[in-house]
Amino acid sequence: MPRSYEEEEEDVLKSEKGAKVFRRLVRQILSHRRDSAYLIIAVVVTAIAGTLYPLALGLAINGVINRNFTDLYIFGSAFLGFYIIQFFSNRIRTISSTGVAQKTIKELRDRAFENVQRVPVSFFGKVKTGYLISRITNDAETLSEFLTFQIPQVVSGISTVIVSISIMFYLDFNLTLYALIVIPLLSGFTVSIQRMVRRNYLRTRRTIAAITGNLAENISGIRAIKSFNVEDRMATRFDGLNNDNFEANLKAARLSSIYGAIIRVIEATGIAIVLIAGAQQLLAGAISVGILVSFVVYVQEFFDPVTQLSQLYNSYQSSMVGITRIYGIIDSTPDEGAKAGNKKVESFSGSIKFNNVSFYYGDSPALKDINIEIKKGEKIGIVGHTGAGKTTFSNLLLKFYNPTSGSIFIDGVDLKTIDTNTYRHLIAPVLQEPFMFRGSIIENIKTFFPEATDEMIIDKAKQFGLYPLFENLESGLNSEIGEMGRNLSEGQRQAISILRAFIRDPEILIMDEPTSQIDPYSEKLIISSLNSFLKGKTLILITHRFSMISLVDRVISFENGEKVEEGTFSELLNSNGVFRKMYNIQYNTGA
Amino acid sequence: MNNPINLRRRIHNIIAVLYPLYFGSKYLKGKRWVLYSVISISIITSATRLLIPVLIGDAVSSIQSLNFATLEYFAILILIVSAVSGFFQFFVNYGSQYISQLYAYGMRKNIFDHLMKKKFLFFETQTSGDLLSRSTMDVDATRNFIMNTTNQLLPTLFMILFSVVFLFILDPIYSLIFIVTVPALILTGVVFQRKQRLHWRKIRTYYGDMNEELQENIVGNRVVRGFSIEDEEIKKFSSTTNSYFDEYMDVARLRGFYNNLMPLTISIAATAILLYGGYTSIINASQVGNLVAAVNIFSIMTFPISFLGRLIVFSENARAGIQRINVVLSDEMQEDIQGPNRTKHSGDLEIKNVSFQRGKRYIFRGVNLKIPQGEIVCITGKTASGKSSFVNLIPRFYEPTSGIISIGGRDISQISLSELRRTVALVPQEITLLSGTIMDNITLSDTTLSTEAVVKAARIADIGDFVDSLPEKYNTRVGERGITLSGGQRQRVAIARAIVAEPKILILDDATSSVDPETELEILKKVKEEMSGTTVLIVTHRDSAIKFADRVLRLQNGSVEEIFDITSDLKGITDGYTFNNGGDSNAA
Ligand SMILES: Nc1ncnc2c1ncn2[C@@H]1O[C@H](COP(=O)(O)OP(=O)(O)OP(=O)(O)O)[C@@H](O)[C@H]1O
């Protein structure tokens, strides 16, 4: 899915894919039946009224020439009447087109968001955050212009052209042919430069995408950039991209400006032809002066829809690229864990069993042939060097990923066939990277536990020895924590992560280095509060902190993705493995 | 309207519509003449465009009087005038694109430069999504307005003026009828603008909310899944998109009325002219040419005038964008990143009476400290005691509230930031890797670094073996925020990145928290051996690291105390909170 911008764009524009996507979009639009019915009626009425008023004008002028007051008044009022009809139909058109457009956009956004919540975790390793966000916000927004203004404009343009040509033929066949002489000229010219327009246009899109990407990266990496004082280099790089975009736009502008100028000349040619040919027709007695006036207005009115259509082409392209991507998100395969046939679980009563489990990230193995059994109520500690596969192990347990080979059994049932949602309800994780939503600490907890009260949260924080960590904040647990908790110290962020898991009061607690940045004193307070809390719970604790090991019954050590040791604390300490070496380093002088 | 202040405000409101153009023109540097030329040329194009209906009218008169010689003359004139108009129109279109793109270019550059100069504190007050949308969407809103003003709004205004003149020449009453509509049009525009302003503001807010919710749910996807709150989040998002939708519909209802009122007003006037002109023509038995010309002028004006309504929305968006851009462009929270940067100072560090405040709260007060070059110092202290705040003062990521920090005997506030930050390298607690290759990340400070230097730094940071085990070695891409690496691997890449430039002072802010103690010790040993002479400050909670240090400091209750130095005995500190023998108690 995350192919290059260009590839995607070319793909949509070249093949029939664009048309297919467009049909899907149209079906979606039409599914808002009432709005689209109103819209179509309004557009057609507007177009018909729009094509009839030049006729009324011509007839009124004829009335003037023939010195006929009644004709002047009747057709003069009709002239206004058509405008009034247009006022009302345009009003309906504005409202219903916005309705159709915004409903469609909302639907797209909601569905895309929903699927973002349903796809497997591995999806996020493949697609950049910025990419997803800008598809669901920006691209959907681009669609707004297209759906609200341009599509109705096309429909109205086409109906205008059809109705006015019919009227013209009805009024005078020969003069109509003259009036239409410029049409091949106009369309030939438009088509001939379209390829160039498209190429230029693609370049502007590509260069602006590069700018946005670069900016996003620089903003998220600003701390590193400032730390290493490479602001100038980043600015130079940005300037290069900025300049590319500037030039691409100028090139595109040159072409479109020439187009605009030439269109105007073609339009004048059309008028001149109609005038001269009209004079002949007039002489021959085929038409009246008033009708000639109508013709002149019709010719002028042709040009609006045609120039609009050519502008629409660009907009159509960018909308199709955008919508293809949004559909891409909506259609991404959701996690299998929610499949209908999966077994729903209510409780955990027996054991967790890893049976020859291996896991690969792409081609590189992160876990190899793991066999582990964890009984309900057991407390397991997991240790190992950095990169050994500890987090990966917990990821499998949380069902963020499925094993590449082998199986995990929960109470004897293959985890793959268990309904993910009910399964995760049994678990509370403390992930290695604390993550929080915006808002205050309390609001943050409430995001996860909407029914929790302030008092209850404060009580829990106190119960688990976490409260003192927030005491020196200006407003305690009501302090705003900033984007992703940036206004907290790292230890405080971990504390929130821990609190969240404890409030959930799960059957299985999975903690990945929960206290790595918390000072030993505070850690001790937390540990001492846990004895009663953990009763009956199953604990899987990844840690480098030997102080935490007091909580566990059994320790497993990992090395290069393999399980290398397993036993009680004292067993491992007495054997001569990884665990003992690590222990020694922490408690002896490092020899 | 009778109140002069009220009137002034109204006039101000009308002029304010054009403010973004004024604002943008400041970014044209040396190319303002393009703007002025575009404006002048658009006077010509407006005049020539309006001349065409007049000529058509004349042509019709010729036809009516069966004067074909003059008809041909007028037909050719129409062609010539159109060619002239088209020719100049090219300059207007191209010129308006040119200046609007020039503005966008200059403004983006300006914003970027300002962003780079902002202090850390600034980034704590802004969300990244907001900053991004300022530099993209908000700039675009102004660009869009500048373009549409120069090729639509101004020409339309000129055309309105010329219409008055031309209509006056055709028949003074025609122009009178037209003039009457102008205030009505303006009033419609102003009321429309005022009514929809609030809605647009809300639309922007909801849009921002949408962005944030997305960002949080994507970055935090594991937490959301881990706690199975997907459905709640879906509902929340849907209610945001709903509010967004409702506001849009409110705007549509306003637009449906006011935006279509404008062309209706025009056509009422056109009908008045048709009836009045028709009546007088019949009475006076005069030619219909003038009447045709006048009605034609109106029909030419309908589209541009109805477009005015959209321009008002554009202006509204542009002005809101400018307000937000100005937050970045203001001189507040800027630091001077320029200055000489070739010299590195010595690693002597002295801290004199330094206090630091966040908001109203002191994090620490009156800290005094001297660290001679080459010493390895550990800093401990409870969570949130201010360790990170403290070490972040040294490269001046934050400024102390009072007191002086000096390096090599020089006050750091007198050293250029570039020099300072070459001398001091800090590995933060929260790592940000850039999404390039491992090589890109390590050579961030200096792309000209030799491969040997990179390999050496990687070896010291104990990441070299791991990198060598990867199929693409240093050219392995690390994914967004380094997502394809384990926590400890990410930290070690960051350490390599810091030491590769051979700083005089190296600060590790709990930078090995995800690294196992054994590897951590390896790293510290190598740092000591291979970077001797470098002052190293290590923020840590780990006993193993603490035992490695020459001196240990503890931040407590807002002050720094020395709890252990090379000369004293280890035993003195084990009674503190720093050490914990939890393992032993379990062994039983
Ligand atoms: N998303 C990913 N894509 C590719 N490789 C990955 C990904 N996540 C981890 N790895 C790799 O898998 C291996 C195991 O990583 P894991 O995160 O499980 O280690 P860990 O034991 O938790 O280490 P640490 O103690 O540093 O957190 C590492 O070599 C890592 O580079």
Ligand SMILES: Nc1ncnc2c1ncn2[C@@H]1O[C@H](COP(=O)(O)OP(=O)(O)OP(=O)(O)O)[C@@H](O)[C@H]1O
């Ligand atoms: N960007 C910030 N904005 C506002 N307050 C902050 C910010 N960063 C930290 N603080 C607050 O300042 C205090 C000291 O934080 P600091 O990060 O210096 O602590 P620390 O000793 O490094 O803690 P830890 O061991 O958890 O990393 C804390 O109460 C914290 O909440």
Ligand SMILES: [Mg+2]
């Ligand atoms: Mg890990």
Ligand SMILES: [Mg+2]
């Ligand atoms: Mg800290």
